[in-house]
Amino acid sequence: MARVAILMGSPNDYEEMKPAEEVLGRLGVESDVRVISAHRTPDRLTRFLAGAEDAGIEVVICGAGGAAHLAGVTAAHTLLPVLGVPIQSSPLSGLDSLLSTVQMPGGIPVATFGIGRSGAKNAGLFAAAIIARHDAELRKRLEQYRAQESSRVPERP
Ligand code: RP5
Numbered sequence: 001m002a003r004v005a006i007l008m009g010s011p012n013d014y015e016e017m018k019p020a021e022e023v024l025g026r027l028g029v030e031s032d033v034r035v036i037s038a039h040r041t042p043d044r045l046t047r048f049l050a051g052a053e054d055a056g057i058e059v060v061i062c063g064a065g066g067a068a069h070l071a072g073v074t075a076a077h078t079l080l081p082v083l084g085v086p087i088q089s090s091p092l093s094g095l096d097s098l099l100s101t102v103q104m105p106g107g108i109p110v111a112t113f114g115i116g117r118s119g120a121k122n123a124g125l126f127a128a129a130i131i132a133r134h135d136a137e138l139r140k141r142l143e144q145y146r147a148q149e150s151s152r153v154p155e156r157p
Helices: 011-026 042-052 070-077 095-102 117-132 136-151
Strands: 004-008 031-035 059-065 082-087
Touching (some): 004 070, 011 031, 059 070, 070 095
């Protein structure tokens, strides 16, 4: 059963959002990956969010480019934690998406990550850390992940 939803505004965002799916998979956390646009498919978004908690979703990751509002609109429709990933798809190289996502007016929070693939990876890890607060097995896998990453860093260049 999927515990994390990974939403993106366009199929063209998938390359940048894949690291979220991959790192969650590595940690044994199933994700439900969907293309849902806040402005092109608004009904799809509200329908999905209405059933998300009952379906077992615990965290929602949203990737969007341009005047990115997917994460903000998602946060408006759910009490689940929403993690926003700005996508580098516009002539402004994601800076517009970063500012749109991070500058939520007070009251409806979106935790915002870095632009593009590393932001997506960190959003996946952060989602896992949230779930690991009440899942001891996942916490162990996160510890192993950190240890593996450390062991890959050479002592000398
Ligand atoms: C946003 O507009 C999407 O998240 C995407 O990053 C951007 C461009 O979408 P496409 O025109 O490539 O589908 O809504």
